[in-house]
Amino acid sequence: MPIIVTLDVMLARRKMRGKELADIIGMSEQNLSLLRSGKIKGVRFETLARLCAALDCQPADLLMFEPDDDVSIRSPSDT
Amino acid sequence: MSMQSPDQASRRVARVRRVSRIMMVVSGVLAAAGPILLIPVWLSFEHFAAAMVPGLRIDSLSELDRAGGYLISLLPAGIAAWGFITLSRLFARFASGDTLGAANARLLHRFACAVLFTAPAKWLSGALLSVWLTRDAAPGEHQLILSLSSNDIAFAALGMLLMILSWVMRDAAEIADEHRQFV
Numbered sequence: 001m002p003i004i005v006t007l008d009v010m011l012a013r014r015k016m017r018g019k020e021l022a023d024i025i026g027m028s029e030q031n032l033s034l035l036r037s038g039k040i041k042g043v044r045f046e047t048l049a050r051l052c053a054a055l056d057c058q059p060a061d062l063l064m065f066e067p068d069d070d071v072s073i074r075s076p077s078d079t
Numbered sequence: 080m081s082m083q084s085p086d087q088a089s090r091r092v093a094r095v096r097r098v099s100r101i102m103m104v105v106s107g108v109l110a111a112a113g114p115i116l117l118i119p120v121w122l123s124f125e126h127f128a129a130a131m132v133p134g135l136r137i138d139s140l141s142e143l144d145r146a147g148g149y150l151i152s153l154l155p156a157g158i159a160a161w162g163f164i165t166l167s168r169l170f171a172r173f174a175s176g177d178t179l180g181a182a183n184a185r186l187l188h189r190f191a192c193a194v195l196f197t198a199p200a201k202w203l204s205g206a207l208l209s210v211w212l213t214r215d216a217a218p219g220e221h222q223l224i225l226s227l228s229s230n231d232i233a234f235a236a237l238g239m240l241l242m243i244l245s246w247v248m249r250d251a252a253e254i255a256d257e258h259r260q261f262v
Contacts, residue, residue, distance in 0.1 A: 043262055
């Protein structure tokens with residue numbers, strides 16, 4: 001998956017533990033763990049907003065895009 | 080599109096679980112009842128002959144006739160019993176709160192197959208019964224009765240409807256599984 005979840009980095013910067021964050025945003029520790037390990041298919045905007053509010057950051061601080069062969073896009077000349 | 084409140088949703092789930100528990104028991108009883116109820120039917124088959132094999136002319140039946148007839152009748156009854164066992168398992172899963180699991184679609188598909196196969200099984204069973212019960216009749220009085228009723232067609236249509244619903248349910252289960260992977 002080319003989208004990398006950088007939540008761990010942000011947690012370290014804010015010196016916050018995962019359990020504390022899970023309590024603040026009202027998410028189970030199990031789901032937060034899945035999110036941190038990137039073993040999910042997507043994040044709801046609502047969850048992202050809560051994460052940003054709790055960590056005082058922007059969505060871009062939590063997600064990163066690393067291109068790989070899994071993602072194919074059409075070039076402008078194809079359209 | 081109107082969204083249900085959490086309270087409404089939990090009431091709906093509770094209702095599904097309550098009704099499913101009842102239907103699980105009813106389906107289990109029906110699965111066992113079919114083959115068992117056929118025993119008294121065959122012990123006094125003369126009263127039920129017209130309903131079971133329309134057009135069949137019989138005078139008296141031997142014990143062997145009744146035993147063989149019972150076994151032949153088990154063909155559609157067995158398929159129906161298998162269908163009800165499957166349905167009971169499906170309702171058990173609904174009752175436990177698992178409404179959109181992939182296994183549910185498989186169970187509904189099996190029940191649809193049972194409903195769909197019951198119609199030709201009844202048709203075949205009727206034909207076999209007519210041959211079996213008139214096998215000792217005088218030459219020229221042997222019978223082969225092939226009957227197709229509107230009930231058989233309705234069963235087949237219902238089976239097809241359930242089959243399509245099981246395909247839709249499989250798609251829904253896949254969507255629900257993907258939805259679970261969103262946080």
